[in-house]
Amino acid sequence: MDPRRLVLLSEFAERRSITATATALHLTPSAVSQQLKALEKEAGAPLVEPRGRGLELTALGAALADTAVEIRTALARARAVADEHVLGVAGTVRIAMFPSSAELLLPGAMSMLRERTPSLLIDPVILDAQESEFARLVPDFDIVLAHNVSGAGAWMSPSSSTQLLLTEPLDVAVAPDHPLAERDEVSAAELADESWISVPHDFPFEHAFTRLERLMEQPLTVVARLPDLRTIEALIATGHGIGLVSRFTVAADKVRTLRLAEFQPTRQIYALTRAEHASSPAVRRVLDVLVEAGWEVERAVADGAAQ
CATH class of the missing domain: 1.10.10.10 (Winged helix-like DNA-binding domain superfamily/Winged helix DNA-binding domain)
Structure with a gap:
């Protein structure tokens, strides 16, 4: 053939x-x-x-x-x-990133490349994709950053590889003047009567909301569904509802965060690559600095929590 x-x-x-x-x-x-x-x-x-x-x-x-x-x-x-052999590790690696992954990982990764491999550049493309759409982006980019709260199984295929970059806790966020704002922890039952700012269906955080509904034994009262975490935080800060936010990127000066008593939802951020793209020295180098950037984020948060 x-x-x-x-x-x-x-x-x-x-x-x-x-x-x-x-x-x-x-x-x-x-x-x-x-x-x-x-x-x-x-x-x-x-x-x-x-x-x-x-x-x-x-x-x-x-x-x-x-x-x-x-x-x-x-x-x-x-x-x-x-x-x-001819060029060394050089060129441009095109990455599809959702907004908060860019905020978390792009500055560190680009700084490492500038210091260690200045001939290698990242071309970031910021996209807000649904969970089912990440795999479809893989053929058109060198690397796709994807996230979910249920593991990488949905993206496993013979034609692509998956690398875990970061695991990030999710917390409940409330407005500064909310009755729960001074608490560190809250139970699902205490949130049953709240209005929620949620995410569109099939966005990664939806799995955590589904688990909350099971614990409450009732559906959430959702007043808005938005894909952008910054907009969600802005609505929470002005008292339009409560929501789930990512701990590492939350605007702590605008909202107050609480841990869930029953379980700790987390989201995992992965790098997806076509199998043949992963053979490229440039792509491998960028994957290495993305992994290291994830470590640096987790280390910085751990150090801050210990102080």
């Missing part, structure tokens, strides 16, 4: 669209269709089948797409060896 056609098939497997695959590979949609038909002839069986208004992989197509990941990775390793 033509390895280039297998690579094209694996691209289609990730993007689920002839048009998106064509755009990614700088081909026309008709050229993609022709290459898939040629690969079907080589395989001796259909690799895609109609589904609704689009196409879906058959079982054989999915199996071949998985094997093509190894081809892509091997080609990327060869390219990486040549680039490192």
